[in-house]
Amino acid sequence: xxxxxxxxxxxxxxxxxxxxYALMAFGLSIIKGLLNVPNFAHGxxxxxxxxxxxxxxxxxxSFWLGLLAAAAATxxxxxxxxxxxxxxxHRGAYLFQLLLLFGTAxxxxxxxxxxxxxxxxxxxxxxxxxxAVDLGFSPFPRYLLFIVVAAAVVIAAVxxxxxxxxxxxxxxxxxxRPEMAQSLGIDVEALxxxxxxxxxxxxxxxxxxxxxxxxxxxxMGTDMLxxxxxxxxxxxxxxxxxxxxxxxxxxxxxSLAALWVPQAxxxxxxxxxxxxxxxxxxxxxxxx
Amino acid sequence: MLEVxxxxxxxxxxxxLHGISLSVGEGEVVALLGxxxxxxxxxxxxxxxxxxxxxxxxSFRGRDLSLSPTHxxxxxxxxxVPEHRDxxxxxxxRENLLLAANPRARWKLDxxxxxxxxxxxxxxxxxxxxxxxxxxxxxxxxGLLTGPDLLLLDEPSQxxxxxxxxxxxxxxxxxxxxxxxxxxxxxxxxxxxxxADRVYVLDSGRVVLAGDAAAxxxxxxxxxxxxxxxx
Numbered sequence: 001x002x003x004x005x006x007x008x009x010x011x012x013x014x015x016x017x018x019x020x021y022a023l024m025a026f027g028l029s030i031i032k033g034l035l036n037v038p039n040f041a042h043g044x045x046x047x048x049x050x051x052x053x054x055x056x057x058x059x060x061x062s063f064w065l066g067l068l069a070a071a072a073a074t075x076x077x078x079x080x081x082x083x084x085x086x087x088x089x090h091r092g093a094y095l096f097q098l099l100l101l102f103g104t105a106x107x108x109x110x111x112x113x114x115x116x117x118x119x120x121x122x123x124x125x126x127x128x129x130x131x132a133v134d135l136g137f138s139p140f141p142r143y144l145l146f147i148v149v150a151a152a153v154v155i156a157a158v159x160x161x162x163x164x165x166x167x168x169x170x171x172x173x174x175x176x177r178p179e180m181a182q183s184l185g186i187d188v189e190a191l192x193x194x195x196x197x198x199x200x201x202x203x204x205x206x207x208x209x210x211x212x213x214x215x216x217x218x219x220m221g222t223d224m225l226x227x228x229x230x231x232x233x234x235x236x237x238x239x240x241x242x243x244x245x246x247x248x249x250x251x252x253x254x255s256l257a258a259l260w261v262p263q264a265x266x267x268x269x270x271x272x273x274x275x276x277x278x279x280x281x282x283x284x285x286x287x288x
Numbered sequence: 289m290l291e292v293x294x295x296x297x298x299x300x301x302x303x304x305l306h307g308i309s310l311s312v313g314e315g316e317v318v319a320l321l322g323x324x325x326x327x328x329x330x331x332x333x334x335x336x337x338x339x340x341x342x343x344x345x346x347s348f349r350g351r352d353l354s355l356s357p358t359h360x361x362x363x364x365x366x367x368x369v370p371e372h373r374d375x376x377x378x379x380x381x382r383e384n385l386l387l388a389a390n391p392r393a394r395w396k397l398d399x400x401x402x403x404x405x406x407x408x409x410x411x412x413x414x415x416x417x418x419x420x421x422x423x424x425x426x427x428x429x430x431g432l433l434t435g436p437d438l439l440l441l442d443e444p445s446q447x448x449x450x451x452x453x454x455x456x457x458x459x460x461x462x463x464x465x466x467x468x469x470x471x472x473x474x475x476x477x478x479x480x481x482x483x484a485d486r487v488y489v490l491d492s493g494r495v496v497l498a499g500d501a502a503a504x505x506x507x508x509x510x511x512x513x514x515x516x517x518x519x
Binding site: 177179 | 336358362368386387
């Protein structure tokens with residue numbers, strides 16, 4: 001028997017997981033916009049974010065410090081990947097960039113195993129985020145609500161940065177016409193580095209937020225990357241914001257599917273992708 | 289102020305510029321004439337290092353431009369307005385104009401709007417929604433607001449309505465009076481000879497004729513021979 005409370009919890013769960021997908025897809029889209037390459041190291045950055053958050057919040061006792069450390073560490077890592085590795089390959093050397101990013105992801109995963117071991121870990125949310133808030137029709141677990149709000153605040157802040165500031169205008173200009181932007185004196189290379197750091201930081205933050213929800217495992221990055229890539233395609237390639245919408249949608253659909261056919265909750269994502277692409281090949285918010 | 293010495297530029301394996309040399313002096317307007325494919329646009333792209341020359345030397349105020357990236361050349365005082373105008377289609381006209389504006393530029397937004405009053409009413413429209421003429425006005429305005437000492441202008445009158453062409457020409461005369469240096473690529477011999485102090489005619493990636501515009505105005509046939517009939 002599926003009660004309204006159970007339904008409510010599943011929707012809440014779906015929204016929280018969807019918010020993580022949204023953060024991942026948002027970062028992937030920003031990086032893809034300026035670099036024109038799907039960041040195959042995005043899952044590994046998610047993994048690193050989770051482990052850094054676990055280690056720092058465990059060591060310091062501060063949940064916030066863990067979140068901050070995860071975002072900062074992965075942003076720096078992203079900056080290093082772009083500056084020291086991706087930059088060395090010619091622009092347009094698409095396959096080589098993919099391979100390089102894929103290799104970088106393997107190195108990061110193995111490094112996590114070397115430091116923290118291959119066993120799973122668990123992390124509990126801080127005491128003030130345990131329990132549930134009653135929304136009237138259904139209880140909403142506090143930590144899930146926190147994930148949704150945190151993701152919304154961060155995505156809104158990045159949206160404002162991109163759409164409402166001169167730096168954002170230059171990023172949008174650089175995405176659309178890199179040569180013209182350079183001819184106007186805009187340092188597009190620096191913007192690419194900044195965008196990579198920003199996207200990587202979002203992945204790390206998503207990992208940190210996910211840790212108390214799903215626990216930590218060394219395969220969490222690979223699993224997340226596969227879904228995040230589907231979400232980006234669903235949202236529409238070339239649209240920075242399509243992934244946010246698609247992420248939430250996929251999270252909820254997946255979570256509700258688990259109510260009726262628990263075994264199918266992963267298949268549902270790919271079925272949804274096939275369905276959406278059959279009707280709208282350009283994705284939800286894609287231009288073409 | 290700009291010295292281009294014997295540059296050779298390639299697109300892939302195709303050798304496009306075969307040793308172009310030219311110069312633009314302080315406050316001088318220089319026109320590049322030639323048929324389609326003569327290498328005029330490639331010359332401008334070589335100067336900006338969008339298509340860097342494989343050999344030869346380009347210097348601006350004595351500074352070797354091969355040491356700078358494209359954005360560094362732009363910040364060093366050269367504005368490039370390409371033939372395709374390239375508005376940033378999702379940015380508003382205001383954002384397009386001010387995105388790379390230099391606070392120390394000689395010309396401000398007000399000056400651009402004085403030359404092109406039509407833009408004033410379009411400030412919050414997206415770049416992608418402009419007509420060809422509006423795009424051209426936007427592209428020139430955007431370039432001038434970066435505060436250049438040298439303007440590289442590629443076929444500003446190409447495919448535009450006569451009224452827009454007149455506005456652009458009026459602005460160019462104004463800029464010339466104000467001593468801005470301009471390297472102008474033009475299809476129209478008449479326009480080039482009227483505006484320019486000196487003219488270079490390119491053919492197949494080589495300079496085939498160079499001279500004072502005043503002298504060539506007396507014998508335009510000399511230019512026409514290289515540029516082709518109907519230009």
